[in-house]
Each structure stands twice: as C-alpha cells, then as structure tokens.
Amino acid sequence: MLRYILLYGVIAGAGVGVPLSILTLTMSGQAMMQYGMLVGYLTMLIALSAIFLAIKRHRDIDLGGVIRFWPALMLGLGISVVAGVIYVMAWEVSCALAHADFAGAYARAMIAEQQAKGVSGPALERFRAEMEQFKVQYANPLYRWPMTFAEIFPVGVIVSLVSAALLRNSRFMAARPGWNAGESSLVPGKR
Numbered sequence: 001m002l003r004y005i006l007l008y009g010v011i012a013g014a015g016v017g018v019p020l021s022i023l024t025l026t027m028s029g030q031a032m033m034q035y036g037m038l039v040g041y042l043t044m045l046i047a048l049s050a051i052f053l054a055i056k057r058h059r060d061i062d063l064g065g066v067i068r069f070w071p072a073l074m075l076g077l078g079i080s081v082v083a084g085v086i087y088v089m090a091w092e093v094s095c096a097l098a099h100a101d102f103a104g105a106y107a108r109a110m111i112a113e114q115q116a117k118g119v120s121g122p123a124l125e126r127f128r129a130e131m132e133q134f135k136v137q138y139a140n141p142l143y144r145w146p147m148t149f150a151e152i153f154p155v156g157v158i159v160s161l162v163s164a165a166l167l168r169n170s171r172f173m174a175a176r177p178g179w180n181a182g183e184s185s186l187v188p189g190k191r
Contacts, residue, residue: 012080015043050079056167068168106134
C-alpha cells in the first residue's frame with residue numbers, strides 16, 4: 001500500500017504542482033486572477049482524482065475486488081499527504097524563482113477591496129494593520145507551509161471520503177472478468 005501512496009501521491013502532487021508553478025512563474029508581478037481560486041481548486045480536484053484510481057486499482061488488482069472503507073480512506077489520506085507536501089514544495093520553489101511577493105500582493109488586493117466597499121478612517125487603518133501583521137506572519141515558513149498545505153489537504157480528504165465510500169461497494173465499477181493486470185493487450189482475455 002505504501003507503493004500506491006507514494007506513486008499516486010507523486011502523480012497527484014505533480015498534477016497540481018506543475019500547473020501551480022507555471023501559473024506562478026508566468027503571472028509573476030501581475031494582479032491575481034479573478035477566478036484564481038476556482039482554477040486552483042478545480043486543478044486540485046482533477047489531480048487528486050488519482051486517489052480514486054489508486055483505491056480502485058488496489059481493490060481490483062491486489063485485494064481481489066473487495067476493500068473496506070477504512071483501509072481505502074487511509075490509502076486516500078496517505079496520497080493526500082504526499083500530494084500536499086509536493087504542492088507546498090512547488091509553491092515555495094515557484095515563488096522563489098519568480099521573486100513573487102504573494103503576501104504583499106494579497107494585502108494590497110484586500111485593502112483595495114475594502115476601499116471599494118467604502119471602508120475608510122479608523123476601520124481601514126485597523127484592516128491595514130491586520131494585513132501588515134499577515135505579511136509578517138507569512139514571511140515565516142513555519143506559518144506559510146502549514147497554511148499552504150491546508151489549501152490542498154481538505155480537498156484530498158473529501159476525495160478520499162467519497163472514493164472510499166463508493167469503492168467499498170465491490171459492485172461499483174467492478175473489475176471486468178477476463179482482465180488481468182499483467183496482460184499487455186487491450187482486448188480482455190487476449191494476449
């Protein structure tokens with residue numbers, strides 16, 4: 001099972017880390033995309049579909065078509081941890097290469113948003129102070145790394161829960177008779 005955790009964790013991590021790095025490097029110095037969160041979480045969801053594939057493969061190939069909920073969930077969570085670590089590393093490397101000031105850009109965008117809402121005076125100054133505190137905290141890797149990990153890990157938990165719940169039913173997407181993991185032919189039962 002550790003083999004599946006590492007293999008599919010790296011696949012999921014690369015599936016989310018590579019697009020993150022490309023976007024970070026190409027968008028360096030530019031304003032945050034309006035739909036950045038949507039694109040980011042959609043990319044995470046697609047990449048973390050590797051959890052479903054890993055659980056199904058483990059169930060069908062290694063366990064004879066049957067897996068219990070808890071072992072399936074643990075496999076999914078393990079993959080989520082590996083993918084999350086790779087995601088954090090991709091963010092750190094791409095921000096370093098791009099010399100990106102994410103905290104500063106985020107703080108400026110949030111202050112501009114508050115100003116657009118009509119916030120001014122002491123309330124705006126309090127908010128500016130909060131954003132300055134955020135920038136100081138974000139500069140600390142012991143704050144930034146868990147915060148970055150917390151972006152992807154809950155998505156992995158949800159995908160793991162759904163995958164484990166669906167695949168514990170041995171009739172759900174059951175392996176077809178005649179398919180063998182060692183066969184090289186695309187035709188079932190033929191070599």
